[in-house]
Amino acid sequence: MEFRIDTDTWFVFSLLFIGTLALFIFAYVAIPYLTRRKQINRIKIRDRRKNDNYRRLEKKHSEHRITNLQENNQKLQIDLENDLHQILQSDLKKPDLLPFFSNFEKLYPDFRQSLQKIIPDITANELKLCSLLRLNLSSKEVSQLLNITPASVNKARYRIRKKIGLDSKEDLFVYLSNI
Numbered sequence: 683m684e685f686r687i688d689t690d691t692w693f694v695f696s697l698l699f700i701g702t703l704a705l706f707i708f709a710y711v712a713i714p715y716l717t718r719r720k721q722i723n724r725i726k727i728r729d730r731r732k733n734d735n736y737r738r739l740e741k742k743h744s745e746h747r748i749t750n751l752q753e754n755n756q757k758l759q760i761d762l763e764n765d766l767h768q769i770l771q772s773d774l775k776k777p778d779l780l781p782f783f784s785n786f787e788k789l790y791p792d793f794r795q796s797l798q799k800i801i802p803d804i805t806a807n808e809l810k811l812c813s814l815l816r817l818n819l820s821s822k823e824v825s826q827l828l829n830i831t832p833a834s835v836n837k838a839r840y841r842i843r844k845k846i847g848l849d850s851k852e853d854l855f856v857y858l859s860n861i
Contacts, residue, residue, distance in 0.1 A: 758789040816858045
């Protein structure tokens with residue numbers, strides 16, 4: 683009994699064997715690759731959602747903080763105006779401006795530092811005057827508060843303009859409000 687294999691049949695069977703082997707190797711490589719890709723896409727989507735939620739919460743928190751700051755700012759503005767009116771209406775020769783200036787510092791916290799950067803050799807009295815001018819008070823009101831004459835207020839305004847380098851056409855109140 684001689685066993686004989688036809689070469690054409692042997693060739694077809696070997697092609698089928700090699701094809702199935704290649705298919706199994708391809709499946710062995712492709713299936714894990716595709717599942718990893720799906721996992722990575724799911725992780726990216728989950729991270730995007732987390733980031734979106736975080737941004738939304740951060741925006742909501744910042745909006746809430748901004749509204750709280752605006753409310754506090756309005757309360758301080760009202761307190762500042764009330765302090766100012768009480769000081770102006772009092773008949774004291776030397777009014778106590780300490781609570782007024784502490785409220786002013788709360789309302790405009792960076793005003794003093796910004797002004798000192800612009801004018802390094804500014805005096806304490808000029809700082810007080812600039813604070814009052816920042817509130818757009820008239821020379822008469824400033825003179826009552828600082829217990830000086832309106833002419834002295836105008837001279838001090840002139841000196842401040844000169845230190846800052848403003849022309850006579852430029853408004854000092856506008857300049858101080860932009861600080």
